[in-house]
Amino acid sequence: MGPTLIKFFSLLAIASTTLASPCPYGEMAERGLLPKSEADKFFAARAKREVAVEAQMEVQMKAKRDAEHASQEQFYKRQLLGGLLSLGGGLLNGALQPFTGQLEKLGVPTPQPVGLAEVPDSDHPFQAPGPTDIRGMCPTLNTMANHGYISRNGITTFAEAANACQITLGFGYDTCVFLSALGLLAGGDLPSGMYSIGGADSRVPNTLGPSLGISKHGFFEVDNSISREDAYFGNQADFRLDRFERLVNITDKYDGQFGNSAFAEERVLLYNEAKNNNPNFDAGVRWLAVTTAERVFIFRALPNGTDETNANYANVAPFYLNETFPHEWFRRSTAYGLADTGADIANLLASSPQVTIPGQNEGIDNFVPLGIDLASVTPTEATCFLASAVFDETPGFLSPALVDNYDLVEAFLNGAVAPFFAPYGCNTTVSKPGPNAGDSTAGVSTDCNDLVNGVYQC
Numbered sequence: 001m002g003p004t005l006i007k008f009f010s011l012l013a014i015a016s017t018t019l020a021s022p023c024p025y026g027e028m029a030e031r032g033l034l035p036k037s038e039a040d041k042f043f044a045a046r047a048k049r050e051v052a053v054e055a056q057m058e059v060q061m062k063a064k065r066d067a068e069h070a071s072q073e074q075f076y077k078r079q080l081l082g083g084l085l086s087l088g089g090g091l092l093n094g095a096l097q098p099f100t101g102q103l104e105k106l107g108v109p110t111p112q113p114v115g116l117a118e119v120p121d122s123d124h125p126f127q128a129p130g131p132t133d134i135r136g137m138c139p140t141l142n143t144m145a146n147h148g149y150i151s152r153n154g155i156t157t158f159a160e161a162a163n164a165c166q167i168t169l170g171f172g173y174d175t176c177v178f179l180s181a182l183g184l185l186a187g188g189d190l191p192s193g194m195y196s197i198g199g200a201d202s203r204v205p206n207t208l209g210p211s212l213g214i215s216k217h218g219f220f221e222v223d224n225s226i227s228r229e230d231a232y233f234g235n236q237a238d239f240r241l242d243r244f245e246r247l248v249n250i251t252d253k254y255d256g257q258f259g260n261s262a263f264a265e266e267r268v269l270l271y272n273e274a275k276n277n278n279p280n281f282d283a284g285v286r287w288l289a290v291t292t293a294e295r296v297f298i299f300r301a302l303p304n305g306t307d308e309t310n311a312n313y314a315n316v317a318p319f320y321l322n323e324t325f326p327h328e329w330f331r332r333s334t335a336y337g338l339a340d341t342g343a344d345i346a347n348l349l350a351s352s353p354q355v356t357i358p359g360q361n362e363g364i365d366n367f368v369p370l371g372i373d374l375a376s377v378t379p380t381e382a383t384c385f386l387a388s389a390v391f392d393e394t395p396g397f398l399s400p401a402l403v404d405n406y407d408l409v410e411a412f413l414n415g416a417v418a419p420f421f422a423p424y425g426c427n428t429t430v431s432k433p434g435p436n437a438g439d440s441t442a443g444v445s446t447d448c449n450d451l452v453n454g455v456y457q458c
C-alpha cells in the first residue's frame with residue numbers, strides 16, 4: 001500500500017471519529033450508498049489523489065468536528081449546572097476531563113490516532129501467559145494481554161484497556177471508553193480504576209470493598225456467550241472448543257463468514273437452548289446489550305483492515321484459538337463508534353429468524369418476560385440499549401462495594417459515560433440500587449491461561 005493511500009485512509013479515519021455517523025464517507029461510497037455524483041467525486045479523488053477534493057473533505061470534517069465539540073460543551077455545561085460532575089470528568093473537545101476528589105487517582109482514557117496500521121507492532125510480540133497471569137472470557141482482552149497492549153498479567157485499568165481497544169482494534173474512543181467503564185463497574189476497584197480481566201485477584205486493590213473481577217456473573221458477563229458456557233453450568237470464563245466449532249459449522253452455511261447472517265442464526269439457537277435448560281437463564285437488559293454487541297464486534301473488529309468486510313475463519317480463529325492476532329494483520333481503517341454499534345445491533349435483531357424475548361427463567365418452563373419489544377428496533381434505540389446496560393439497571397448485580405458507595409458510581413457514570421450517549425438522546429439518568437444489588441459472588445478466571453489451537457495446555 002502506497003503512502004498516499006495510507007494518508008487517504010487516515011483522512012477517512014479522522015472523518016469517522018468526528019462524524020459519529022453509522023457509515024463513514026469512503027465506506028458508503030464503496031458500498032454504493034452515496035448519490036452517484038458524490039460517489040464519482042470520491043472515487044475520482046482517490047484515483048487522481050485530487051488534493052482539492054481531499055482538502056474540501058477535510059474542511060467538511062473539521063466543520064462536523066467543531067459542531068460535535070460545540071454540543072459536547074453544551075452538554076458539559078448542563079451537567080455542571082445540574083451538579084452532575086461533582087467529582088470531575090465530562091467530555092470537552094473530544095476528550096474526557098480528569099476526575100477529582102475521591103476519584104482523583106482514576107486515570108481517564110485518551111483518544112488515540114485512528115487509521116489503518118499493522119498490529120501488533122514490533123514492541124508487542126506474543127508471549128504465552130505464565131502461571132500467575134490471569135485470563136478471562138473476552139478473547140480480545142486476552143489477546144491484548146498476550147501482546148502486552150495491556151498488562152501481561154491480566155490486571156488492567158480503565159484507561160489502559162480503553163486505550164488498547166482503540167490502538168489494537170481501531171474501535172472508537174466512545175465505544176472503548178464505554179466497554180472499559182462497564183468492565184470497571186462489573187468487578188474493579190473504582191478509585192484506582194484497576195480490574196482483573198478474569199476473576200477476583202489479590203493484585204487489584206479493594207479500596208471500597210472486595211473487587212470481584214469482570215467475569216462476575218450478571219453485570220458484564222452474561223448468559224448466551226458465544227464460546228463460553230452459562231455460569232449456571234460451570235466456569236463462565238473458560239473457552240469451549242465445542243461451542244466455537246458449532247459456530248464454525250454455522251458459518252459454513254454462509255460462505256464461511258462470521259457475519260450478521262451466521263450470528264442471526266446462532267443467537268436464536270443459544271437463546272432457546274438456555275431457555276430450555278438453564279433454570280437461571282437471565283436475558284435482561286445487560287444480556288440484550290452484551291450478547292448482541294459481542295457478536296457484531298466479531299465482524300467489525302476481527303477482519304483484516306485491508307479487507308474489512310471479510311470476517312473469515314483465517315481472521316477470526318487466531319483470536320479465539322490462540323489468543324493472538326492473525327499474521328500480517330491490520331486493524332480497522334475507520335473508528336467504530338456507538339452509533340455504528342447500534343446500527344449493527346438493530347440489523348442483527350431484525351435478521352434473527354425469531355424474536356428473542358428479553359426476560360428471565362424462574363425455573364425451567366417458567367420464563368418471565370421483561371416487556372421489552374424487540375420486533376422493530378431502530379439503530380438509535382439499539383445504541384440506547386447499550387446505555388441501559390449501565391444506567392437503567394446498573395444497581396442490579398453491582399458488587400456490595402459499589403452499592404455502598406453509590407455516589408461514586410453515579411459521579412463516575414455522569415463523568416465518564418453519559419456524555420457519549422448524549423448525541424442519541426438516551427436516558428442517562430442514573431437509577432438507584434435495585435432488588436438484585438449487592439450480590440457478592442466473585443467472578444472466575446480461566447482454569448488454565450495458555451490456549452494453543454483451542455486447547456488449554458495445563
Ligand code: HEM
Binds near residue numbers: 137222
Ligand atoms: C475494552 C474493554 C473490554 C472489556 C472490559 C470486555 C469485557 C468482556 C466481557 C466481560 C465479556 C463476556 C461477555 C459475555 O458474558 O458474553 C466479553 C466478551 C467478548 N468480548 Fe470483550 N471486552 C472489551 C473489549 C472488547 C472489544 C473491543 C471487542 C472487539 C472485538 C470485544 C469482543 C468480545 C467478544 C467477541 C466476546 C464474546 C466472547 C465469546 O463468548 O465468544 N471485547 N468481553
Ligand SMILES: *[C@@H]1O[C@H](CO)[C@@H](O)[C@H](O)[C@H]1NC(C)=O
Binds near residue numbers: 242243245246249
Ligand atoms: C461440525 O461439523 C462437523 C462436520 O459435519 C461435525 O463432524 C462436527 O461434529 C460438528 N461440530 C459441532 C460442535 O457441531
Ligand SMILES: *[C@@H]1O[C@H](CO)[C@@H](O)[C@H](O)[C@H]1NC(C)=O
Binds near residue numbers: 317322
Ligand atoms: C494456533 O497456533 C498453532 C501452534 O502455533 C498453529 O499450529 C495453528 O495453526 C494456530 N491456529 C490458528 C487458527 O491460527
Ligand SMILES: *[C@@H]1O[C@H](CO)[C@@H](O)[C@H](O)[C@H]1NC(C)=O
Binds near residue numbers: 326329
Ligand atoms: C491482510 O492484508 C494484507 C495486505 O493486503 C496482506 O498482506 C495480509 O496477508 C493480510 N493478512 C491476513 C491475516 O489476511
Ligand SMILES: *[C@@H]1O[C@H](CO)[C@@H](O)[C@H](O)[C@H]1NC(C)=O
Binds near residue numbers: 392428
Ligand atoms: C429516565 O430514567 C429515570 C430512572 O430510571 C426515570 O425515573 C425517568 O422517568 C426516565 N426519563 C425519561 C424521560 O424516560
